[in-house]
Amino acid sequence: MKVGLCSFAHVHAQGYAGLLANLAGVELLAADDDLERGRSSSAALGIRFVGTFEDLFATRPDAVVICVENVRHRALVEAAAGAGAHVLCEKPLATTLADAGAMIDACEKAGVLLMTAFPVRFSPSVRTLAELVREGRLGELLACTGTNQGQMPGKARAWFVDPAQSGGGAVFDHTVHLADILDWILGPAVEVYAQTNRICHAGTVRVETGGLLAVTYGDGTVATIDCSWDRPDTYPTWGGMTLEMVGARGSVAVDAFRQVVTHYDDANRHVRSIPWGTDLDARMLNEFLSAVREGRRPQPDGEAGRRAIEVALGAYRSAELGQPVALPLEG
């Protein structure tokens, strides 16, 4: 199978490339419209760089992984669909609902698959949590507390904090993983309330860095999501994801990235967490490639990606109004 990696703009691209390059039966090609970056990143990884995205599509790849800046997802996914390539697209799927809808339609019309990159869906702990809920072991569901906090990503990639390229700040970046998992387990959200601030990194960025959401679901379950970029520079890790669900019979709590060894390192004068848990990206790529091989819809699909950004967009509207906003959004 010929798989194209589109762009090293996203910090995850290198990880995806490393995994794909080692898969039997996968011929990996890289493309980037920043030719300099594309060439050097590909060389460092020992993978083949073919040039621009047009150059890549000319080779008729079976599937592509889209890692361009958020605001450019739509154009590239439409181009991929036009070239007959199945698509795995980084999150957030798009920066507007209109774009997300157009991407879903384009893939549908071209008969290609569209998957949204939510690796935490593939966490074994998250899957166990989902199973326990589905089996009714928690009884009537009451509440969920979710956190997906991180360090401010602007240092790694400046576009992450440029709203014209990213679509927003912490809310857009970190609401969607949890919104997707909750949507998967509870169904679509019916209301969101949010408040944001820009206290962390106020001197360096223009986008919001703090965010607290309360999301309500059809069965009355209330979930709060902390999407803040408030892990300090000295934090031993980039951040993490936790989800606790409480029902009438008890609770289950997941700390998805807890499996680390702590390294106190005098040479580099820092403390670091060395992760050793399941490689979620590997499982996610496996789902994508299996879906392509089997000709079936991958999960999470494009519609799931669209619903996740709807929660984030609703959160922005709520934060502006200072009141909860009904979902789905109208207009």
Added chain:
Amino acid sequence: MRVGVVGPGVMGGHHIAVWQQLGVDVCAYAPGAETRDAARRSYGITVHDELARLIEAVDVVDVCVPTDLHCEMVTAAAAAGRHVICEKPLALTLADAVSMRDACRATGVQLHVAHALRFFPDYAAARATVEGGGIGRPAVLRLRRTAMMPAASGWFTDPARSGGIVFDLMIHDLDYARWVAGDVVRVFARIRAPGGGGAPTRAYAILTHVDGALSHLESTWGLPGAKFTTSFELAGSGGILEHDAAATEPLRVDLPAPAGEGGYLPPLGAGDDPYALELSELAAAISGGPAPRVTPDDAIAAVRIALAVGESARTGRAVELSQEGAR
């Protein structure tokens, strides 16, 4: 200084024990004969059968009755010119809270509200670090509190008496959030309480503070298998303070418990008991020492925020709090 504890129940009984440890002359009052006898047996103190007798015999009245009775007791003590210590929450309504403060002002007596969390060493140390600039500007606070479900026969589960989970449990963190991150301008809350059958109650509040900080509060009653536990995370522009009380137990015992013993707990000397620190700081203030770390206006502000939490949970809307406050 002579102290009279009104309502020697669970909290009142602990107050009596602390006063005794501090070497303070203490007596009590309870309307019921059984309660009076139990208190006499447990503490060996005089227990009056009339409030007026107690008030007459003391300089300081320490109010530990159910919340709905706070106003009556505090007002009676103030009218008699006695200083007052009152358990949290101060009251269930803003009008009562303000009138209690004003009643004490009117007769020139001190009123101290026992918001004990400010005296817990982990919480106090964290707040001191914030005050010292250790996390820069507070940005996003997370405060979590889980307790066993209060006994169904007690007054705690009657919201008309206790104010429910918000006034009884969450109010500790509402006060703390304000102490760390400043006054609260907007409150959004949800309370999930299916009720009955041993199901837990969970309350969430999202607070917006006057300087832009945000607080996430989570309070839970009665999670099956859960003991009392608290945690916090204070994130700011310059750092983070993390704390999980369950992870800081200094003693772990993996031994068969000898028959008849409830378990191993390190003995709490007066130096270690936050309630002892609290009551001694309040007593020192009454004796002419410095003002304590919590004021009646702090307690009134906590009531105001708690009321907004309840209103938001009922109406589904966020509640704005004007900054004139209760004057």
